[in-house]
Amino acid sequence: MNFSKYLRFAVVGACALAACKGGPPTATKPGKYSSTTGIEYNTEEGMKVSDYKGIPEGPGLVFIEGGRTVLGSSEEDVAMTHDNIERTVTLASFYMDEAEVANIHWLEYLHFVRKDSAEEFYQSALPDTTVWARELSFNDPYVDYYLRYPGFRYFPVVGVSWLQANDYCTWRTAKVNERLAGESGEGDEGGSGGGGLFGRKKNKGGDAAEGTSEDGGKAKIAIENGNTLPNYRLPTEAEWEYAAQALVGTQETGNENQENKRIYPWDGRQVRNPYGKNMGQFLANFKRGRGDYAGIAGALNDGAMITEYIYNYPPNDYGLYNMSGNVNEWVQDIYRPLSFEDVEDLNPFRRNGFLDPSERYDKKGYQSLIDDHVRVYKGGSWRDVAYWLSPGTRRFMAEDSATATIGFRCAMINAGSNK
Numbered sequence: 001m002n003f004s005k006y007l008r009f010a011v012v013g014a015c016a017l018a019a020c021k022g023g024p025p026t027a028t029k030p031g032k033y034s035s036t037t038g039i040e041y042n043t044e045e046g047m048k049v050s051d052y053k054g055i056p057e058g059p060g061l062v063f064i065e066g067g068r069t070v071l072g073s074s075e076e077d078v079a080m081t082h083d084n085i086e087r088t089v090t091l092a093s094f095y096m097d098e099a100e101v102a103n104i105h106w107l108e109y110l111h112f113v114r115k116d117s118a119e120e121f122y123q124s125a126l127p128d129t130t131v132w133a134r135e136l137s138f139n140d141p142y143v144d145y146y147l148r149y150p151g152f153r154y155f156p157v158v159g160v161s162w163l164q165a166n167d168y169c170t171w172r173t174a175k176v177n178e179r180l181a182g183e184s185g186e187g188d189e190g191g192s193g194g195g196g197l198f199g200r201k202k203n204k205g206g207d208a209a210e211g212t213s214e215d216g217g218k219a220k221i222a223i224e225n226g227n228t229l230p231n232y233r234l235p236t237e238a239e240w241e242y243a244a245q246a247l248v249g250t251q252e253t254g255n256e257n258q259e260n261k262r263i264y265p266w267d268g269r270q271v272r273n274p275y276g277k278n279m280g281q282f283l284a285n286f287k288r289g290r291g292d293y294a295g296i297a298g299a300l301n302d303g304a305m306i307t308e309y310i311y312n313y314p315p316n317d318y319g320l321y322n323m324s325g326n327v328n329e330w331v332q333d334i335y336r337p338l339s340f341e342d343v344e345d346l347n348p349f350r351r352n353g354f355l356d357p358s359e360r361y362d363k364k365g366y367q368s369l370i371d372d373h374v375r376v377y378k379g380g381s382w383r384d385v386a387y388w389l390s391p392g393t394r395r396f397m398a399e400d401s402a403t404a405t406i407g408f409r410c411a412m413i414n415a416g417s418n419k
Contacts, residue, residue, distance in 0.1 A: 027416060028052055052226040055415050056180050061095040062319045064243050066419060068258070071241050071348075072340055073392030075263060083337040084392050089345045091242050093419050096235060097409035099310040099321040100156035100329065101168070103147050109168055112175065125167065127159035131404040142306065142404075155307045156327045156407040162234075162375045162399035165330050165408040169232045172410065177228040226416075235411035236349045237333040237376050237394065244324065244379065244391035249317025263390050265316040265323045271386050273314075284313055284325030284389055285382050293382065306404075307382050324389035327407035328377045335374045335396035373399050381405035 025031045030049050033040050041049040072086035106127065114122045132142035146152050147159075160168075222228075235243070250260035250267070263269055266283055273281045282302040287293055295301035302308075308326055315321045333339065333350040340348070342355050353372050361368035374396045380388035383405045387393065397406070 028054065048224075050225040050227070056227075056229055058095055058229050058232070058412055059176060060097050060099075060410075061412060062098045063414070064094050064096050064239070064318055065248060066091040066093040066242075066414075067248075069242055069245065069247060070258070070261070071238055071392070073390060075387075075390055075392065078387060081337065083339070084394050085340050087340045087345070089238060089348050091238055092347055093414040093417060094235075094239055095412040095414060096239070096243050096318075096320060097411070098315070098319055100327060100407045100409050101165075102154045102310050103157050104153040106157040106160070106168070107148065109171055113171070125164060127157060127164070128161075128402045129159055131159040131402055154310050156310055156322075158307065158327060158404045158407050159402045160407065161402045162330045162397075164402075165234060169234060169410055172232045173229065176232070180227060180229065230413045230415045232410040232412055234330055234332045234408060236347075237331045237339070237378065238343075238348045239411055240329065240331045240378055241391045243318055243320060244316070246316035246318045246320070246323075265320075265391065266314070271389065282313075284322070284380070286325040286380055286389055287383055287385055289385070304382060323379060323391070325380050325384075326382060327379070328381045328384070328388075328395070328405055329379045330406060330408040331376050331378060333376045334372055335370060335376050335394075337370075369396075375399045377406050 025035050030041070034046075040046045068088065068090045070086050070088050071084075073084045077084075110122065110125060113125050127147055129143050129147055132139040132146060146155070147157070244265050245262055246265055247258060247260065247262065250262070251258070260267075264271065264283070268274060271282055271284060271286070273279055273283055280301075282288075285302050285304045285308045288295070288302070293305045294303055302325075304312075304326075308322075310326070311321050313322060313325070316323055334352065336342070336350055336353070336356045338356065339350045343350055358371040361370040363369065363371050375398075376394050376396050378391065378394055380386075380390075380393070388395075397403070
């Protein structure tokens, strides 16, 4: 090896050593040279290492710090299902919408679907407004006006199936990432291109998602570049229940014991506010009793015969609104009675019939409603009594069904972190 090569390697090594004096490399400050080979990044020979400042901010999301908790219902099992036994688990930190997806958000979705997709898909994305119709009730105004009338803009969207909610999450991911790409100059005014409902193409194996062809104009949108958000999605049942508990608000600094448990997403055993000028006011929108949805005229308490403004009622200690009441919410998991006995104790999630196949349930013989197409929903609604407001309670319904009492909110992983 001649002297010039020795000199070159000596210079590279010295540069790498100098970089190390500022501390070890990190994800946001990887340095100019590889700490294992000494090869310079971002050259013709070296690997492309893009600037990274951390996960971009996702619109509408609140950070949920993860940790250890006990999931399950500690209250009386009035339905006698025995399907939510208490169990200690750990969940990684994640993000969740601060409020339920509202009618105005769904109308925005329909606007872009109609522009970018086939009419057939647009029709499939329409909520079922007939969920309000009742043979022995005059709910006709809700059938005609609830989704589209401006006064209901920030009321939770209902009549949406689990399948439709998942399509919305996919569309939202594409649209948000198109905007981020445009703001960073990585693409033209139309965002990442790709067209169609989802806006950007997926490549096999989760590699780069190209905004356009290599010739021309738009930059590559790739996981490695850190210029996109992870997917918006429905929260897992465990994530939803953990976020609803919000026990972070009961913890004392430095105390690793979880000494308090909540029946609802707030302190105490009652559903009324015990403090201040709002003392006696209900803390959630639910059915007070048979035939009593809101109280009496002149003194309406929860103030909502049906759904309510998504930012009404105090948020819990994570800053999440209406984690009890207003509408039930879809979660990702399929329903199994013994999920909490079967699933892992780190980031538990039931995605299929593993260990508990649907063939064991006699649905054809009408002895069971369980198969691989029923999904869990949680939280209680405007039409439910207070029992269902407890985060530990759980129910299920077919993934292609919809009601006037079920909506949803989105969640997202905390990418690039082990917490």
